[in-house]
Amino acid sequence: MSTPQLVVHHDKELMAQAAAARLITKIVDAQASRGYASVVLTGGRNGNGLLAALAAAPARDAIDWGRLDLWWGDERYLPEGDPERNVTQAREALLDSVPVDPERVHAMPASDGPFGADVDAAAESYAAELARAAGPENHGAVPTFDVLMLGVGPDTHVASLFPELPAVRETERAVVGVHGAPKPPPTRISLTLPAIRAAREVWLLAAGEDKAQAAAIALSGAGEVQAPAAGAYGRSRTLWLLDAAAASKLPRSLYPPASP
Numbered sequence: 256m257s258t259p260q261l262v263v264h265h266d267k268e269l270m271a272q273a274a275a276a277r278l279i280t281k282i283v284d285a286q287a288s289r290g291y292a293s294v295v296l297t298g299g300r301n302g303n304g305l306l307a308a309l310a311a312a313p314a315r316d317a318i319d320w321g322r323l324d325l326w327w328g329d330e331r332y333l334p335e336g337d338p339e340r341n342v343t344q345a346r347e348a349l350l351d352s353v354p355v356d357p358e359r360v361h362a363m364p365a366s367d368g369p370f371g372a373d374v375d376a377a378a379e380s381y382a383a384e385l386a387r388a389a390g391p392e393n394h395g396a397v398p399t400f401d402v403l404m405l406g407v408g409p410d411t412h413v414a415s416l417f418p419e420l421p422a423v424r425e426t427e428r429a430v431v432g433v434h435g436a437p438k439p440p441p442t443r444i445s446l447t448l449p450a451i452r453a454a455r456e457v458w459l460l461a462a463g464e465d466k467a468q469a470a471a472i473a474l475s476g477a478g479e480v481q482a483p484a485a486g487a488y489g490r491s492r493t494l495w496l497l498d499a500a501a502a503s504k505l506p507r508s509l510y511p512p513a514s515p
């Protein structure tokens with residue numbers, strides 16, 4: 256487990272731009288050292304803000320888009336193309352404007368696909384796709400993602416792991432169907448905490464006043480069942496990327512010292 260590090264930006268636009276720049280560097284470095292990179296995307300306002308900032312960054316052309324695997328941390332179980340699906344929003348924000356290899360864009364299944372209403376079977380199939388991508392050098396049934404990003408919800412949820420629901424207690428499976436999520440839509444697919452923790456780096460994105468309480472709770476020693484964001488960490492690095500509003504309720508001991 257890596258201890259969370261915090262970076263606080265002035266506002267959410269700056270946070271998105273700085274996170275996009277950080278992501279470009281990570282991907283380019285991974286591609287230089289291993290030949291490819293793998294990144295797990297998040298939905299939500301902050302995740303999509305980052306993707307839009309990445310689309311607008313001239314340095315995005317430094318990425319070899321054909322040697323990048325993209326996965327999702329969670330998905331809203333809705334029909335293909337639904338505007339509320341995380342993959343639909345990611346396509347609009349970034350993926351439609353860069354030369355990704357469609358074979359390497361690993362979207363989670365849709366509710367009008369082969370599994371129909373059976374979200375648990377859909378989750379199992381995504382777990383199988385992850386397992387096929389995991390090589391012998393990986394530590395289990397999921398690839399060692401270079402970067403896994405998570406938006407933090409106002410209730411401390413990450414991916415579709417909501418406080419107290421069974422999905423956040425999962426210790427074996429890498430992907431689960433989520434039933435009865437308190438945020439619409441109620442039916443979702445999510446990576447579990449063990450799968451999240453397989454990533455080299457986990458980045459938690461929190462911008463806006465409505466995230467302040469969640470960040471303070473998750474970073475103050477809360478349990479992961481009550482505050483799922485508290486259980487999200489990477490093998491080598493756990494990075495909280497915040498704006499000043501989201502950092503406003505952090506205990507002083509955590510908040511980085513002001514510059515002189």
Ligand SMILES: O=C1O[C@H](COP(=O)(O)O)[C@@H](O)[C@H](O)[C@H]1O
Nearest residue numbers: 297298299300301406407408414
């Ligand atoms: O529903 C979801 O919410 C979270 C957080 O979204 P935000 O809009 O409050 O930032 C997101 O990370 C997750 O992927 C998504 O499905």
